[in-house]
Amino acid sequence: MRKNLGVQPALFPMPVVIVAAYAADGSICAMNAAWAQICDMDKIALFIDADHKTTKNIMESKAFTVSIADVPNMVPADFFGIATGNKMPDKFERSGCHAVKSEFVNAPIITEFPVALECELAEEINTENMHAIVGKIVNVSADESVVGDKDKILPEKVNALIFDQYRSGYYTVGEKAGQAWNAGKDLMNK
Numbered sequence: 345m346r347k348n349l350g351v352q353p354a355l356f357p358m359p360v361v362i363v364a365a366y367a368a369d370g371s372i373c374a375m376n377a378a379w380a381q382i383c384d385m386d387k388i389a390l391f392i393d394a395d396h397k398t399t400k401n402i403m404e405s406k407a408f409t410v411s412i413a414d415v416p417n418m419v420p421a422d423f424f425g426i427a428t429g430n431k432m433p434d435k436f437e438r439s440g441c442h443a444v445k446s447e448f449v450n451a452p453i454i455t456e457f458p459v460a461l462e463c464e465l466a467e468e469i470n471t472e473n474m475h476a477i478v479g480k481i482v483n484v485s486a487d488e489s490v491v492g493d494k495d496k497i498l499p500e501k502v503n504a505l506i507f508d509q510y511r512s513g514y515y516t517v518g519e520k521a522g523q524a525w526n527a528g529k530d531l532m533n534k
Contacts (some may be wrong), residue, residue: 357506360413360514362424363390364443364452365401372436372443372452373398376425378507380410383478388461390477394470397429402477406465407449410479411457414503415516417441420456421505422514448483458487458502 364374375398379391388410392399402408413421420439429435436443443452446462453460463479490501505514 353509356508356510357515357517358509360421360505360507362411362413362421362454362457363392363398363402363408364411364454365398365408366405366450366452367397367401368404371433373401373429374424374436374439374441374452374454375429376413376421377410378425378509386481387466388463388479388481389469390479391474392477394468394475395430399477402465403468405450407446407451408463408465408477408479409446409449409451409453410461410463411454412459412502413505414458415505416503417456418505418514446483446485453485458490459497460485 358378359380361377361380362374363377363380364372367373375392375396377390377392381389381391383389390410398408420441423439424435427435427438432438442455444455445451446453446460448462449464451462453462461479461481462483462485463481466478466480469476469478486497490498492498492501499517500519502517504517506517507513508515
């Protein structure tokens, strides 16, 4: 029997990503964004409020990075979500993280996180029901320890965090359960 739970953001899993951009003075701003999604082969959408310091910096710099948060860096990843750059100008320094400038866009890559999508601002969407930043992915850089054959990222090596919106917890990605575009192919012949 099913139980009605009312309105909840009940989609699981949600990736934990860290969005980073440069401020006009060259300082680094970073935030934890649990509501992000690939929306095309070369696009990512970030469903973040316009009043975030990081959002303002993205709009000014026209570039940003999206890093996959991982278990070894859960503490700074969570800090990026609970501290606001609008009230804490030294937020990035307090995190203990380090960054290098992307070779492809005017945005910082946080070196502690294993995978970074380097993006140019494609558009801002602002409607009555949604605010989103859409980025064009210009490059993906990854630590060699998480890259396998044919330059494919190995999810089991990334040790990515996923956000549990039910109880506000962090979980990890488990083992592979099946092969996409193959697990259901026998049903095609019924």
